Amino acid sequence: MEVTEDARGRPPGVLRRLIRSPSGAIGLVIVAGLVFCAAFADLLAPHNPMRMGTGGRFLPPGGEFLLGTDEFGRDVLSRILYGSRITLMIGAVAVGISLTVGMLIGMIAALQRGFVEALLMRSTDVLFSFTETLIALSFVAVLGPSLQNAVIAVGVAGIPFYARTCYAAALVETSRPYFEASISAGAGPARLVLVHLLPNVLPTMIVVATLGVSTAILAAAGLSFLGLGAQPPTSEWGYMLAGSRDYINRAPWLMTIPGLAIALTVLGFNLLGDGLRTSLDPAARS
C-alpha cells in the first residue's frame, strides 16, 4: 500500500500557522489594534478632533490631553485615533487599485502570450522606469491636490509592481501540468482563470498586497506632507507631521507622535506580510 502523507482532511489552518510565527503574531496584534482604533474612534476619542481650542495651545502630553494639544489647541490623541481611519482607507483603496489592475494585467499577459503579452509587459516596464513618487506627483499635479486624488495616484503608481509579480506567478502556474491537463479536458479561459490560475496566484498576491499596504500608506503620507494630499483640517497623519514642522523645537511631540503612528503601522503590516509569506507557503504545509 502506498503511504499517504497525512490523514487530515484539510491543510492546517493558515491562521494557526500565522499566530505561531513570531513576526506574524506581532504584526497581527498591531494591525488588529489599528483596525480596532479606526472602528471605534468615535467612542475612544476623548474630544472632537477638529475642534480648535479644546484646550490650551501646545499643551505637553499628560493630564487631560494624554498626547498633548497642537498649535490650535486640538487634542492630538483624538486626531491620531481618527487619523487611523484615513490611514487604513488609504492603504486599502490604494492597494485595491494596484492589486486589481495589476493582477488583471499580469494574468492576461501570462495567458495571452504573443503580442498582447509584449504590449502589456513592455508598458509596465516603461512605467517601472519612473519612481512611484514621480508618477504619483504628476498624477496629483494633473488632478489637483486632495486626499482622494493622492490615494488614486498612489494606487496607479503601484500597478506595474503588482502586474510584474502577478505575471511571474501566473507564468509558473500556466506551465504546470495540472493547468495543461485542464486545457486538454477542454476548459475555456474563464474556467482556467477562476479555478486554476486565481486560487494559486492569490496567496502570493495577498502577501505582496499586505507588504504593499505599508508602502502605500508611506507614499500617501509623503504626498500629504508635501501638501498634495490631505488638506486642512483633516487629521491625516502625514499632514499632521507636515503641519507641526514649524514647532519642532517648541513642541517636539507634535511631530513625534504621528511619526511613531506611521512607523508602527508600517511595521505592523510588514510583519503581518512576512508572517503570511511563511504561513501561506505550500512547502511549509507538509
Place this chain on the structure above:
Amino acid sequence: MSALLSVRDLSVRLGATPLVEGLAFDLHEGEVLSIVGESGSGKSMTAKALMGLLPPKVRAEGRALFGDVDLLAPGVDPPRGTGIGLIFQEPMTALTPVLSVGLQLTEALSSHKICSRAEAVQRAVTMLDRVGIPNPRARMEQYPHELSGGMRQRVVIAMMMLLGPRILIADEPTTALDVTVQAQILDLLRALVSETRIGLILITHDMGVVAETADTVLVMQSGRSVEYGAAKTVFSTPKAEYTRALLSAVPRIDASRTEAPPEHRGVILSARGITKTFPGRTASQGRGERALDDVSLELYRGETLAIVGESGSGKTTLGRVIARLTDPEQGRVMMDGVDLTASRGRDLRRVRRRVQMVFQDPYASLNPRQTVGQTIAEPLVIGGGLGRAERQADVRTLLEKIGRRAEMARRYPHEFSGGQRQRIAIARALAAGPDIIVADEPTSALDVSVQSRILDLLKALKESEGLTLLFISHDLAVVRQIADRVAVMRAGRILELGPSADVFAAPRHPYTKALMAAAPIPDPTRTRGARPPLPGSYPSGALAEVVPGHFVASDPIDRPSPAARLTV
C-alpha cells in the same frame, strides 16, 4: 584481509525519529558495495553520516572505523577528499559554474598542499585523460556549462580521484544521466576501482545498476538493512521478502512479453511531417533548437506505441503535439479524419478531449487547491450534461477503476504519495472519455515497486476502456514491458520503428543497438560483451521498411550525432 571501512551499529536520528537503524557493513580494497533502496530508505543519510555532512539536528551514533579513525566519534572530522571522496547525483551543482574546470581540479591539490601548482596542472590533465575526457588540455580552460552532463560527471570523478582517496562514495551518480552515458560512467567507475584498488560505495535505487557494478549488496528498507551479501547470491537467492519483491518489480529489457500484440484495427491517429523548432534562448544558439524534424507516424486503434529516446530527442514534444499542447510549425495530426492541428476555438475544445495526457511529475500534475474529487470531476463539468449527483457517481466509479476508495475524493493532493497522485491523474484523464492517452514518462518519478503497479494499471485500463496508449519513456526495460510497437527517437528524428518484439530481439539501427547495450540488466551473472560504441554519425534519413511493419532510417542524410558534437 582487513576492511578499509568497517561500520557497526550505525544509527541516524532526527530528534527521536530514527532515519537509519543498526546498520553494519564492511568495505574492502577493490570492492564495490552497493547500498540499494527506494526513496526514504535512508541510503543517502548513511553516506552523509560517514562524511560528517548530516543536516543540523540530525545525529549519528555507532562506529565506523576507517583505518584506526572512528568517523562517527565526536570531534572527528572525516578526511573528506583525501581519505573519502564523494560524488553526487547532479553533476552541474557539484561544480562551481563561475570557475574553469582546470582551476577547480587543481584547487584541491594546492589547498591540501599536495604538490606545486605546475605539477597540479600536469596531474589534472593526466587524470582527465584517465577518466576518458578527450583533449584534456583544452578542457581545463572550459567552464562547466560548456560540457555535457556525462563529461561533467567525469570531471567530478577526476576531481575526487586526484586527491588519491581510499574510498569513493557515489550517491546516485548516474541517475541524472542518459542511459548510454550511464553505461560509460559505470564502466569508468568499475575500471578505476580495479585499477587503483579503492573501495567504492555506490548508492542507487536501480537494481540494474547494482547488478552491473556491485560485488556486495546492502538492501535497505525504511532505515534498516534487510539483506547484506554477495551480489550474485542476493540476486539468485534473495532471502528477505522485501528483496524478492524489489527484484520482481524491476522491469527487464531481456524479459519476453507473453501477451500477443493486438490485431490491427485500423489507424486511429496519424501524424505527418511534424516539424517544431524552439526559439534559441541565447544569441549563440541562433535560430534555435529543432525539437522535431519531419516526423511521421501512425497510431493503431487499441495498441500501445512507445516512443523511446534520451533527453533532447524530441519525444516529449511529439507527445505534446499529438495532444495539441504544442503547435507544430509544419505537419498535421489527423484523428479519424479530423485535423487536430487545424481545429480552433470551441471545435478544438471538443475534439481535444479525445486525446488526454498523463504527465511525468505527479506533484505538479494536480491543482493543490482542488480536492481529488474536484480534480477528477473537472473534465465531466466541462463536458456538461451531467447533474451534480451523476458527476459524483462517475467520480466514484473512476476512483474504483484506479483501484482507490471513494472517500479519497474529499481529500487534497498534498496528502497523497507520488504513486497515488499519478493514479488520480490517470482517473482525470479517463474522465474526459478519451480514445488516446499520451503518457509522458508517467513512472519516472516513482519507486520501482510503485512503478510496476502503475504500469499494470495502465495496461488493465487500456484493455477495459478500449484505449490506445502512446507511452513516452527513456527506460527501455519499461517500454519492453508495456509496448506493442516501439519508435526510437534521437535529435528530433525517428530512427527505428517496429513491433516491440522485433526491435528488441534484432535492433537494426546502430543507435538502437547502442541504446539496448547500455540498458542495465538486473542479473550479475550475465557477462556482457564489449558494448558497441555510440556511433559518431548514423543514418537519419527517411524511414524505409526493411521487414513488413519494421522501419529503419535510411542513409542519405548522414549527420554527426549531438554527442559527437559535444565531445569534440
